[in-house]
Amino acid sequence: MKRHLQFMTALAGATLLAGTAIAAELNIVHGSVGRDQEILRAQLDKFEAETGHTVTIVSMPESTTDQFAQYKLWLAAQSSDIDVYRLDVIWAPQIETHFIDLMPHVEDIIGDFVPGAVESQMVGDKLVALPMFLGAPALYYRSDLLEKHGKAVPETWQEMTETARAIMEAERAEGNADMWGFVFQGAAYEGLTCNAQEWIVSFGGGRIVENDGSIGINNPQAAEALTMAASWVGDIAPDGVLNYKEEDARGVFQSGNAVFMRNWNYAYALGNGDDSPIKGNFGVRTLPTGGEGKPSAHTLGGWHLGVSKYSENQEEAIELVRFLNNYENQKERAIVTSRPPTLTAVYEDAEVAAEQEFIPLWKPVVDGALPRPSAATKRQYNEVSSEFWTAVHDTMSGNGTAEENLAKLEARLKRLKGAGW
Amino acid sequence: MSAAPDISPATARASARTSRLSRERIRSAWLFLAPMLIVLAGVALYPLYRTIWFSFTDASLDLLGEARFIGWRNYLEYVDYGNGDGEWFGLLADSRWWRSVWNTVWFAIVSVSLETLFGLVIALVLHKKFPGRVWVQAAVLIPWAIPTIVSARMWAWMLHDQFGIVNDMLQRIGLIDAPVAWTASPETAMIAVIMVDVWKTTPFMALLILAGLQMVPRDMYEAARLDGVPPFRLFRRVTLPLIMPALLVAIVFRALDALRVFDIVYVMTPNTDATRTMSVYARENLFDFDRFAYGSAASTLLFFIIALITIGFIYATRMNLEGDER
Numbered sequence: 001m002k003r004h005l006q007f008m009t010a011l012a013g014a015t016l017l018a019g020t021a022i023a024a025e026l027n028i029v030h031g032s033v034g035r036d037q038e039i040l041r042a043q044l045d046k047f048e049a050e051t052g053h054t055v056t057i058v059s060m061p062e063s064t065t066d067q068f069a070q071y072k073l074w075l076a077a078q079s080s081d082i083d084v085y086r087l088d089v090i091w092a093p094q095i096e097t098h099f100i101d102l103m104p105h106v107e108d109i110i111g112d113f114v115p116g117a118v119e120s121q122m123v124g125d126k127l128v129a130l131p132m133f134l135g136a137p138a139l140y141y142r143s144d145l146l147e148k149h150g151k152a153v154p155e156t157w158q159e160m161t162e163t164a165r166a167i168m169e170a171e172r173a174e175g176n177a178d179m180w181g182f183v184f185q186g187a188a189y190e191g192l193t194c195n196a197q198e199w200i201v202s203f204g205g206g207r208i209v210e211n212d213g214s215i216g217i218n219n220p221q222a223a224e225a226l227t228m229a230a231s232w233v234g235d236i237a238p239d240g241v242l243n244y245k246e247e248d249a250r251g252v253f254q255s256g257n258a259v260f261m262r263n264w265n266y267a268y269a270l271g272n273g274d275d276s277p278i279k280g281n282f283g284v285r286t287l288p289t290g291g292e293g294k295p296s297a298h299t300l301g302g303w304h305l306g307v308s309k310y311s312e313n314q315e316e317a318i319e320l321v322r323f324l325n326n327y328e329n330q331k332e333r334a335i336v337t338s339r340p341p342t343l344t345a346v347y348e349d350a351e352v353a354a355e356q357e358f359i360p361l362w363k364p365v366v367d368g369a370l371p372r373p374s375a376a377t378k379r380q381y382n383e384v385s386s387e388f389w390t391a392v393h394d395t396m397s398g399n400g401t402a403e404e405n406l407a408k409l410e411a412r413l414k415r416l417k418g419a420g421w
Numbered sequence: 422m423s424a425a426p427d428i429s430p431a432t433a434r435a436s437a438r439t440s441r442l443s444r445e446r447i448r449s450a451w452l453f454l455a456p457m458l459i460v461l462a463g464v465a466l467y468p469l470y471r472t473i474w475f476s477f478t479d480a481s482l483d484l485l486g487e488a489r490f491i492g493w494r495n496y497l498e499y500v501d502y503g504n505g506d507g508e509w510f511g512l513l514a515d516s517r518w519w520r521s522v523w524n525t526v527w528f529a530i531v532s533v534s535l536e537t538l539f540g541l542v543i544a545l546v547l548h549k550k551f552p553g554r555v556w557v558q559a560a561v562l563i564p565w566a567i568p569t570i571v572s573a574r575m576w577a578w579m580l581h582d583q584f585g586i587v588n589d590m591l592q593r594i595g596l597i598d599a600p601v602a603w604t605a606s607p608e609t610a611m612i613a614v615i616m617v618d619v620w621k622t623t624p625f626m627a628l629l630i631l632a633g634l635q636m637v638p639r640d641m642y643e644a645a646r647l648d649g650v651p652p653f654r655l656f657r658r659v660t661l662p663l664i665m666p667a668l669l670v671a672i673v674f675r676a677l678d679a680l681r682v683f684d685i686v687y688v689m690t691p692n693t694d695a696t697r698t699m700s701v702y703a704r705e706n707l708f709d710f711d712r713f714a715y716g717s718a719a720s721t722l723l724f725f726i727i728a729l730i731t732i733g734f735i736y737a738t739r740m741n742l743e744g745d746e747r
Contacts, residue, residue: 069704072709075483076483379711383711390693390694393693
């Protein structure tokens with residue numbers, strides 16, 4: 001009897017295996033900022049209900065630098081524990097060998113995606129990750145304070161500095177002692193690379209490493225930009241900004257203690273949340289320019305979904321990636337998190353425009369956003385970025401002048417490059 | 422085997438028997454030790470050997486199997502530019518590495534000294550009998566019982582320049598006028614890290630020293646009291662020499678721990694030159710950058726530096742590690 005039962009169970013198992021509808025257990029890993037976790041769980045619940053698979057979220061720290069190290073360990077160990085990784089826009093060239101080529105699986109829909117986003121995830125002919133959402137930072141400003149003190153929204157960094165200082169001093173004189181002028185991401189990590197690249201490019205100082213791999217970062221415009229940034233610390237920005245990441249900056253701005261903030265798009269939805277003290281009292285504009293006739297620059301950010309080569313459930317993982325990036329879910333994410341979507345059509349959606357006016361407004365900014373030199377520097381990007389943020393961080397903490405640190409940076413980058421990237 | 426002329430057959434037989442006996446005992450001793458030695462070789466020696474091997478290769482984390490031997494290039498290499506000029510490369514010529522070494526040693530010296538001092542004071546207090554002593558003993562241990570990652574995160578928030586409670590309290594009592602960015606500015610970052618480590622590990626020191634104190638025979642104090650020795654002299658001449666062995670062992674433990682400090686620094690101030698320690702440097706190269714071999718070289722040097730410092734300390738203090746009475 002017992003043996004009979006065992007046989008039946010085995011048979012039943014075999015029939016199930018032969019069929020297509022086996023419920024798989026998937027794991028997706030991401031580093032949550034703002035409401036990412038909440039919305040991802042909600043969308044995964046829908047996926048589970050539709051397909052019968054179960055998906056577990058593995059949550060990582062907010063800092064992209066921390067996430068990368070852990071992912072690299074898992075991938076180098078060829079771990080099958082994680083099926084879907086949410087990857088930073090800059091990582092594709094560094095870890096592409098561990099991911100499957102998604103192109104054959106998304107050929108039917110890839111034309112609907114923002115071309116720049118898709119391009120950033122291509123290594124040769126291989127699509128490493130399917131774009132999930134983009135990022136192009138904004139200058140957040142307190143419209144109520146600008147109005148109260150009769151100031152215009154600044155066009156250039158110089159104007160922003162003056163306006164920030166004037167309002168900060170006026171507010172402090174009125175007893176608002178915790179007021180600051182400007183907060184941004186100044187900790188020594190990838191976020192500082194994004195911030196500093198924007199300052200330097202908007203002053204005409206060029207890229208950290210140009211697209212052809214050449215290094216021209218040691219120039220007077222770059223030094224001017226960094227000198228300006230260093231002058232903020234302890235003046236319009238708190239000293240602590242040297243250890244601020246995204247959420248630290250948002251904490252100060254959203255509690256009403258800063259006039260300006262540079263941050264990614266997610267802060268918009270949170271600032272307008274019902275529990276936000278500054279709800280309805282702030283606006284966004286493109287980042288300031290380096291002066292009359294100079295451009296403004298926005299670093300391209302974003303997070304994209306890749307399927308691990310070592311996953312034992314690749315079929316289902318691909319299904320999940322497609323599901324999370326379909327129109328419905330992208331639209332929902334755009335409305336809830338104010339993260340720019342990767343489907344062109346969502347930008348034109350009337351409902352999105354009504355709920356989250358930031359999204360259509362930001363389409364041109366996203367299109368023109370500036371990638372970091374991850375394609376040019378390939379596997380060495382992290383080290384390049386670390387050298388760059390170290391030079392910037394040193395300058396801002398008063399450890400050498402901008403000129404000295406840029407000269408050092410140039411030498412170090414040249415050494416890293418050697419005969420070629 | 423012919424008996425030597427000066428040994429009677431009876432003694433020769435006896436010595437053969439004892440030597441057989443001792444041979445057997447040695448054999449069974451090895452037999453009993455074998456499992457532990459095999460495990461040690463597996464979990465300690467082999468990884469150490471691998472790390473040292475990788476430090477002489479060009480390994481990268483993705484392609485560990487394809488590592489090629491490249492000699493000392495990760496440690497030191499002179500690159501000749503071909504025009505009579507040239508430059509030194511490698512770990513031994515890397516100023517950032519030496520900064521990390523200095524940071525680590527500085528951290529170890531300051532934190533271990535403070536922990537020893539505070540630990541000694543706390544242990545002396547806890548050694549006295551007073552009501553509620555058991556509760557105080559338990560309470561003192563709490564910081565040590567909290568996982569480092571949790572306490573470091575907790576302190577990072579408490580030291581935050583805008584929302585942090587530390588700045589708030591210091592401002593309220595008028596010690597500072599403006600909030601200090603403890604973990605952000607290079608001048609205070611190391612102080613903050615050392616402070617948290619002292620807070621966390623002093624209980625451990627106190628516990629070890631207390632154990633040493635409780636070994637001191639009571640009658641010594643009785644005798645000293647009868648002779649009217651003043652308290653400080655009593656401490657200098659009686660207590661301190663008697664707890665010295667325990668104290669030194671505790672210091673070596675802590676120093677070993679402090680020299681490989683990673684978690685506190687990594688959580689509070691990860692990527693700045695002001696606080697980067699040897700372990701943080703090694704990890705950064707191993708995983709963040711695509712330089713597994715270089716990171717292995719850093720790990721290897723870290724191992725030798727810690728070994729050297731420890732041996733030097735044991736030698737300098739003439740510590741008795743045999744456990745027998747001197």
